[in-house]
Amino acid sequence: MKKLVLATALMAFGAAAQAQDAIKIATEGAYEPYNYIDQATGALVGFEVDLAAEICARAALSCEVIQNEWDSIIPNLQSGNYDAIMAGMSITEERQKVITFSENYTPPSKSAYMAASPEANIGDGAVIAAQVSTIQAGYIAEQAGVTLLEFASPDETVAAVKNGEADAVFADLDYLVPIAGDSGGELVMLNNDVALGGGIGIGLRQSDTELKAKLDGAIQSMKADGSLNALIEKYFGPEAEKF
Structure with a gap:
């Protein structure tokens, strides 16, 4: 037994x-x-x-x-x-x-802005799209004079720029670069990279x-x-x- x-x-x-x-x-x-x-x-x-x-x-x-x-x-x-x-x-x-x-x-990777124009405003008065609960959304939320527009998915953040709802999207540089490259000039990277996180x-x-x-x-x-x-x-x- x-x-x-x-x-x-x-x-x-x-x-x-x-x-x-x-x-x-x-x-x-x-x-x-x-x-x-x-x-x-x-x-x-x-x-x-x-x-x-x-x-x-x-x-x-x-x-x-x-x-x-x-x-x-x-x-x-x-x-x-x-x-x-x-x-x-x-x-x-x-x-x-x-x-x-x-x-x-x-x-530690770089985050970056992508917009419809190289002259897009990302400073005072700008509306910036970012994915909810990301390190990028947290960063934008801390920028004085900037309005954060959060979306559930990264695709929606890019769409917000395309339809004029946001001045720019802020996300991982590695995510945005191929999108800008495949857009036929509709979207451009801005020269304002930011190092975030560990x-x-x-x-x-x-x-x-x-x-x-x-x-x-x-x-x-x-x-x-x-x-x-x-x-x-x-x-x-x-x-x-x-x-």
């Missing part, structure tokens, strides 16, 4: 350990080239999707990347709907009050210290062997900030 109980307990422990090795990672799926939907296949793709696969392989984790809207991405992590966030999320003191982060997997990291529940250690180790190994820099260059070009 004792052997049966012991065997059952060991089986339960093994199942629990196996379950812990399988995690879900949430991304937005709307922030190219970090994360987006391949229109031909409907699959989640991008820098963070490829990075998640490599990190999980090195950490001996079975990972599933799922899509979640940006404005509920932290609450759903805290509720246990998934285990981690990889969604272009900058490491900030404000976010660290409610979640923790892995080691950064991008250096780089991008994996968002985690503060209690998940073991998972954080595994992910940190994987990121550190990618930094050490140059594979993280290679992936950054693949998605953001040779001029991108690297480690």
Whole structure:
């Protein structure tokens, strides 16, 4: 009888350990080239999707990347709907009050303005679009004389500039540059780059210290062997900030 109980307990422990090795990672799926939907296949793709696969392989984790809207991405992590966030999320003191982060997997990146004209006003009296609950929205909210116009998705911030609702959009430089380049001159980058945050990291529940250690180790190994820099260059070009 004792052997049966012991065997059952060991089986339960093994199942629990196996379950812990399988995690879900949430991304937005709307922030190219970090994360987006391949229109031909409907699959989640991008820098963070490829990075998640490599990190999980090195950490001996079975990972599933799922899509979640940006404005509920932290609450759903805290509720246990998934285990981690990889969604272009900058490491900030404000976010660290409610979640923790892995080691950064991008250096501190630049944010930038994009507008319909190089003479667009981004100072006193300007209306600037930014995605809600982002580091860029927080920055604009602190600028005197500037009105912040927040939207749920990054696509909506760009649309606000196109339709004249906003003077400019403020977002990650790496997100905006391809959009401006593909606009046929309809949209232009302004020469007012701003460095914000401590780089991008994996968002985690503060209690998940073991998972954080595994992910940190994987990121550190990618930094050490140059594979993280290679992936950054693949998605953001040779001029991108690297480690």
